[in-house]
Amino acid sequence: MTACGLKTVLAFGVTMCLAGTVHAWPERFEGHGGPVKSIALSADGSSALSSSFDYSAIVWQVGKDSAAVGQRLIGHEGPLNDGVLVGKDMAATVSDDGSVALWNLATGEMLDRVDEGEEKMIRVAASADGRFVASASWDRNAYVYGLAGNRLGRHAVLSGHRGPVNAVAFLPDGKRLITASYDGVIRLFDADSGELQREAYSHGWGVNVLAVLPDGDRVVFGAADGEAGVISLARGEIVKILPKHERPVLSVALSSDLSALAIGDGAGVIRFYSVDGFALEEEFQNPYGPVWGLAISPDNKTVFYAGLDDSVKSWQVTPRAPFEPVENDFPRRFQVSETADPGELQFARKCSVCHTLTPDGANRAGPTLYGVFGRKVGSLPGYPYSNALRTADFVWSEKTISDLFDYGPDVVTPGSKMPLQRLRTEADRDALIAFLKRATAPGPDRRSSQERNEVVK
Ligand code: HEC
The missing domain is CATH 2.130.10.10 (YVTN repeat-like/Quinoprotein amine dehydrogenase)
Structure with missing residues (x-):
């Protein structure tokens, strides 16, 4: 964006900004x-x-x-x-x-x-x-x-x-x-x-x-x-x-x-x-x-x-800038194509607004799910869990994550601050878990959440 709001035309068509006329926000x-x-x-x-x-x-x-x-x-x-x-x-x-x-x-x-x-x-x-x-x-x-x-x-x-x-x-x-x-x-x-x-x-x-x-x-x-x-x-x-x-x-x-x-x-x-x-x-x-x-x-x-x-x-608004922002970085996680794997679609629609899959949590509301399988509930260092999760005593597995969305967080982890969500069909839960198993596995090729978002597009 140019900070030149008010231009003055000098001799021979040379333009010059009048200093201090527009504060660039x-x-x-x-x-x-x-x-x-x-x-x-x-x-x-x-x-x-x-x-x-x-x-x-x-x-x-x-x-x-x-x-x-x-x-x-x-x-x-x-x-x-x-x-x-x-x-x-x-x-x-x-x-x-x-x-x-x-x-x-x-x-x-x-x-x-x-x-x-x-x-x-x-x-x-x-x-x-x-x-x-x-x-x-x-x-x-x-x-x-x-x-x-x-x-x-x-x-x-x-x-x-x-x-x-x-x-x-x-x-x-x-x-x-x-x-x-x-x-x-x-x-x-x-x-x-x-x-x-x-x-x-x-x-x-x-x-x-x-x-x-x-x-x-x-x-x-x-x-x-x-x-x-x-x-x-x-x-x-x-x-x-x-x-x-x-x-x-x-x-x-x-x-x-x-x-x-x-x-x-x-x-x-x-x-x-x-x-x-x-x-x-x-x-x-x-x-x-x-x-x-x-x-x-x-x-x-x-x-x-x-x-x-x-x-x-x-x-x-004034002086009027070009209408459309040029680069489109609308949250890519909402734009997963319809042909994507059904588990990935579930994740994109129902989880990604609060969870990433990469080592950094990117300030989302929930902890990153990177490496979640085999992790004790409520144990990721640095994330401010509710008491309910901090004091719960079990390990996340295919079964416990499936239960979480079959019965709902209010039943599996009562007092949790994760909002009530359920995946009602077994097929949906299985697809999500199959995707999570792949996508959360710790590995050398994990990228930052930003790069990951670009890939999800
Ligand atoms: C609106 C935000 C939100 C959405 C959507 C959401 N979660 Fe969560 N999730 C949270 C929060 C917040 C916590 C931490 C809860 C606590 O501390 O009580 C959490 C915790 C979890 C945990 C426990 C992690 C741990 O380290 O113990 C798992 C597993 C989980 N979420 C999976 C999912 C999945 C899978 C989905 C999608 C189907 C989902 N969440 C959707 C906010 C969300």
Whole structure:
């Protein structure tokens, strides 16, 4: 990517860059071992937070042209769904494991974690004054936590939703917040008492995402039916309908100066608007599938998007960069050809998002399965197993791995953090195991996971 945004033409057609006109943002943030669910940038763009399916979040140091891994936040027991920066030195994340966690950005230490139960926590927000963190849960509640020192104190439960809660956002005053639910309603709550003030708007279809505009009245929403628009909380009605998406709206981001807006959907479409008048300025098609996370650079010229791929990528909105990223490195593990061996297909579809087959685990959520046959359960050095696996006492063999997927991890290794999966037919299990026996055998020709991915293509 060229850093030359503004050119001036000198005599005889010689062009020259006007120095310092465009800050070049990194093209990608590389470091996760699984799909990325959300991305957030600090107000000055110098740091970022990404939350991934690989059970971790990463704090990034964002420099000119490059993004370096600052800290890995490890400690959730399931895929992460969202993360938010809290003040200058903390972050909060939520996970499928039903918990919200608070982290120290500089050290990567988990400061506190509150478990609310079995259901996924899907979204997290912080009030601008840094007093509160709130989370949206599929248990039909949202939760407000007071930040006292380095702890999350349960402050209020926002109840009354008739479906899972998909989104939560504070109003600028930090005293009120809104939720969006699968039941189609956007509700307004008092942050201190947790009381429902009113059902501000009913869309009919599930509402997935919310963003509050600086006037504290207008709210951008996106819904499961592809509808996106702006409502007025005071008037309880739509004040602006945005172009409809063909697939569910999955993500929304406002720039730090609140003047630009990006909306992403399940088919990979990202639309970029100026908040003033909501004119559609640019549209982008992520060739790699759904857009789960979005963030806008402080200069409003670059959009960062997260999805199925392991890396967060950037789209340069202005000056408009060539549309299609040139090299296709869409996670190759999802693209195994239909003619591949049936066991390899099972692995690609059901396991590879969390496990590699090579000596390095590539930061995926599960341990590498390299050399798994004959290995004692829960014994790979350096991998943070659950207690259940660490203390279990058997050895992985054709039989025990087959049992794992015949009866399910919840039966064979109760308490394991591996999500429930079963391969129901014996043929599927046999094919997977035959493949695993070949592919996990330690040997001199094992390649790094990256090279391996290239071969799997
Ligand atoms: C969503 C992530 C995820 C998926 C998908 C997944 N696993 Fe796992 N797996 C894990 C995690 C996390 C652990 C560690 C569990 C623990 O510590 O309790 C694990 C542990 C294991 C272990 C035990 C390894 C050891 O060192 O003791 C085996 C074997 C295993 N997985 C095989 C598979 C196979 C085969 C598949 C596909 C059919 C699969 N897993 C799919 C996340 C996953």
